[in-house]
Amino acid sequence: MARLFGYVDVTDTGFIVAVLSIAFNPLFWNVVARWEHKTRALSQVFGSPHAACYCLGAVILVLNCVRSHCFTEAMKSQPKVEGWDSHWTYYSGLAISAVGTLFVISSFLALGFTGTFLGDYFGILMEEKVTSFPFSVLDNPMYWGSTAIYLGWSLMHASPAGLLLTAVVAISYTIAVLYEGPFTEEIYRRKQKGVKSK
Numbered sequence: 001m002a003r004l005f006g007y008v009d010v011t012d013t014g015f016i017v018a019v020l021s022i023a024f025n026p027l028f029w030n031v032v033a034r035w036e037h038k039t040r041a042l043s044q045v046f047g048s049p050h051a052a053c054y055c056l057g058a059v060i061l062v063l064n065c066v067r068s069h070c071f072t073e074a075m076k077s078q079p080k081v082e083g084w085d086s087h088w089t090y091y092s093g094l095a096i097s098a099v100g101t102l103f104v105i106s107s108f109l110a111l112g113f114t115g116t117f118l119g120d121y122f123g124i125l126m127e128e129k130v131t132s133f134p135f136s137v138l139d140n141p142m143y144w145g146s147t148a149i150y151l152g153w154s155l156m157h158a159s160p161a162g163l164l165l166t167a168v169v170a171i172s173y174t175i176a177v178l179y180e181g182p183f184t185e186e187i188y189r190r191k192q193k194g195v196k197s198k
Contacts (some may be wrong), residue, residue: 007079007160015161018074021067022168026176029060033121034183042122049122050114057117071150071165078161085158093155096148103145106134116142120187129188143173 009015033056036042042052108116110132114124134141147170154162 007081008164009078009161010164012074012077014070014074014077015165018067018070018165019168021063021070022165023172025060025063025067026172026179028063029056029118030176030179032056033118037121037123037187040123049119049124053114053117053119053122053124057113060117071162072153074165075154075157075159075162078159080158081160082158084155089158090156093152093157095152096155097152100145100148100150100152103134103138103141103148107142107145110135111142120184125188125191140173140177143177147173 032042036052036056040049042056043049046052046055110130111126113119114122115126115130120126134145138144147166150162150166150169154166
């Protein structure tokens with residue numbers, strides 16, 4: 001790990017911007033979603049919970065594009081590891097990215113747009129917890145699939161900076177899961193209590 005740091009200039013502006021964009025995204029969507037859950041302000045502004053959720057989802061998608069761009073630019077501006085710049089590493093990265101993409105797309109298909117983009121915070125609740133693939137394989141497959149995509153992308157570019165940024169992605173998502181998980185569980189616990197009391 002110490003050898004990797006020798007290839008990475010963590011004081012580079014592009015690298016810092018990438019770290020900030022990675023950390024900002026889950027912080028932003030969690031703060032906004034909790035604020036919406038508490039106040040219903042976005043639902044009022046947009047006229048319905050669905051419209052508000054779609055708007056937040058669009059903003060999250062744009063922020064994710066910005067994050068990916070910052071990640072790629074930071075990675076490209078830093079040195080490669082020559083020993084990694086091989087067909088084997090490239091195709092290993094491609095395979096990891098493909099698995100990550102499978103998890104992201106299948107998660108989206110299982111959850112739908114509002115399930116993916118925090119609809120439960122807007123009061124748009126699913127009938128029951130999704131347990132089909134990829135949720136039958138691992139928890140939070142959207143987050144870990146996204147992390148795998150960044151890991152694969154980093155290997156494809158033989159980039160130590162990319163690997164370090166992927167670690168930042170993994171840490172950010174781990175914190176997001178710790179923050180989101182109990183809150184979402186509580187939303188559905190309340191829903192279940194409401195159904196039982198009827």
